[in-house]
Amino acid sequence: MTTALLGLGTYRVRPLTLTETVTRAATDPATAWIDTAPNYLNGKAQPLLAPVLARHSIPVSTKVGFLTEQVVKDAMSDGALTIDDAEHGHCLSAPYVRWQCARNRTELGRDRLDLVFVHNPEHRASAPYEGLRDAFTALEAEAAAETLTAYGVATWDGFDTGTLSIPALNQLAVEAASTRRHHLRAVQLPVSLVTATAFAQALDEKGPIAQAAALGWQVYASAPLFGGELPHLATSELTTLLHPELTVPQACLLAAASCPGVTRILLSASTPAHWGQAQAALQQPAVPITTLRKVLDVLAAD
Template sequence: MSRATKEGTFGYLKKFGNYSKDFYRFNGELFFPSLGIGTYKAEPYKEDNYIINYAEAIKTALRRGINFIDTAINYRYQMSEREIAEALNVMFAEKEITREEVIIASKAGFIPLDFPFPDNPYGWIQENILDAGLASKEEIVIDQHCMSPAYLRWSCEQSLRNLEIETIDIFFLHNPETQLGYVDQETFYERIEAAFTLFEELRSEGKIVSYGIAAWNGFLYESDHIEYVSLGKVVEIAQRIGGKNHGFKYIQSPFNLAKPHAYGYANQQSSDGMFYPLMHVCAHYGLTYIGSSPLLQKNLFKRAFAPNVAELMNTGDLSDIASALQFARSAGGICAIFGAVDPAHVIDNAVLAYLPEASPKAVNTLMKGAYAV
């Protein structure tokens, strides 16, 4: 089997019987850890991106019960995907893990360029995207984002090559709201429809299992904001394209102590005409919610947390990072994704696997201090 399976992910979690019983969650198809590992690195043009390597952190995560790996083709000019392959190939060869045990998600939408950073990035786009017939100039927004079906197909197939796997378990359309403000709403949803049509083709070809949208603010804004994305409209598109058995199964967006809108801000309209928070509407439509940026790219830690945060999160003498991760994984999403290059940081974060998640009452208490509903 060339993809994650229910049986494989269940077999994996049984290796960690000393963990808290709620560390793993089941969405009807796969067993997810409530903490996943991501491979995003901000400011990828910086020199340290040429010397870091995620492979050891990935191997450490898999050895510590974290079998959800999140990446994107544009992370570090395709290097993050290639380093995941480096880690997986070693562990597969040594029979430490099987492909069926690992959930792999990647994303398409941003133009990735390639490592090392090209001397002329615009020349790279011209040669590899425009001249190759993957998109027209009009389909590329601000020289960085594209949702043309030909480009998205190329992106998926290139990710498969980078990851050295046959099938991606979750394939996200990456921050599509980037295009809003440059194209009108009608054009935007037409492009979503074309993308989903392609994704259903990729499913039928066995190149992806399921798909979703990974957005930054698109699902979290006010409904009249220029970059607002309506989840209801997106679901209608998926149902129209793929029928009852469509592959649109996942939403990813930021969720953390400073940005808890997905849990507490009623801005998405459900089928009853009422507005609810994103997590609620995801559950209504049968979508699995995955939280990103639980540490807000370290911006949560400009000053120490109040003492009651650790008390509410049951994180005792652990770090503020542990408290933030505990909050992010306790509010209703199936998984919260943290980024880590240093294996020691993965080990520190995996300590949370021994703790029960925080109670709804504790989460709601912190919510009142973080964001007024």
């Protein structure tokens, strides 16, 4: 077994430390990755990233879906957003998705986007697959125009609730691209010792993580420390079981990175020091599946 690679998530990174943390994340060009979104840091994440990204050739994943106040104003002015979608705060229409992709390129200072996630499609309470169909069609058009390398779906609870499934997403992408050689190549979902449904399923080669891995997709694990709360919930005994030489946060991070099928862990490290600690944790051997099962069983019993 091998552990997943580490990627920098920017949802919780402090603006004042963003440049320094990205620079630290870029120290290993072979594995570096940045995950962001146009609505992160109140819409400031991507413009703040642009100067440091200009100095470091790091792959970036961004998103489409959620609307900021400024995005609503600008997209409506450009005719890419309806009043109904603006009031809902979330949009996956083809015109808006293509507009947001262009804006993402501008804000990030990139001519081509590495990966664009459709952001929480379950936010659309009714018929999420209708929104996804529009989004996938637009993203396939972006790929055809060579302004996009790949796209994916980022969800919080879409797989747990049964709203989304890997086979259905794959079929939708086939239909959008009119070929099985589509550009849907990634999913992002929470994987931690707390958000453990998909985690536990993956240990038995089942569920969305195993299904995505079987298709050759990348699987990005978000919130591996459950928004920073997990280290306060885990016990020292649990840490000893996972890896006795690591701190509680490091052990919890290593556990998520050891989940079969997960290819990258997205961590919103608040400081370069935290990033260094995370790097050190993921250099350790993967936690055996038998140990992961034991840990999840203990947590489930609490």
